[in-house]
Amino acid sequence: MSYVQDNLMPNEEVLFTARIHPAIFLPSLVTFLITLIAFILGLQGMMASNPSSAASKPSLLEGFLFCSSGPLLFYSILLGLRALTVLFTTEFAITNRRVIAKSGFIRRHTLEMLLAKIESVSVNQTILGRLLNFGTVTVTGTGGTRESFRAIVDPVGVRKKIHQILESYLQP
Structure with missing residues (x-):
């Protein structure tokens, strides 16, 4: 009750x-979209590199994007859970x-x-x-x-x- x-x-x-209003989910959604873009760009750079060629190694930015997508995904999930809690407890x-x-x-x-x-x-x-x-x-x-x-x-x-x-x- x-x-x-x-x-x-x-x-x-x-x-x-x-x-x-469901707009409280916007920060979570925006963070998730940024995470998805970072993951795709980082993965694309990692896949495009050829391990036998030193000239085609992934750049530092691509490696950073790929590695940062994990913590960003976790953060977007936390934001979503927080918004869900606010929605159901207010x-x-x-x-x-x-x-x-x-x-x-x-x-x-x-x-x-x-x-x-x-x-x-x-x-x-x-x-x-x-x-x-x-x-x-x-x-x-x-x-x-x-x-x-x-x-x-x-x-x-x-x-x-x-x-x-x-x-x-x-x-x-």
Whole structure:
């Protein structure tokens, strides 16, 4: 069961949930592509060399590319596992009483802020975030409490939904 469902108060219901964008896999993908290119170029240089001819020995660059592809592959796998962990362990929900967010598996970070205590909700998007429709949503509460959650799908829509919920549930 999810963190949000486990921590609902009596008569509290989830009105909206946000997801993490798959763009968090981009660093892993780019590293893997660089690894693949390094491996192919290094292997091509190694195969083109003729061991009987001293003039056609692989260059230092080709040897470096071939040897560095192993550690780069390991690094890209680690980045992919990290992104997968973030994707599966991050939750963001808005209920009729509060905003609840959780990230992390072993080291957990949570936010539970009552709707009445929210001062502002801001969105930050990079150029890539604008193109792929993801960004950082920052919830600021009374007393200067500020929490940011990165790589949220449709962050402008999330901000709009939070404001709609605030309007409808905090009206007297």
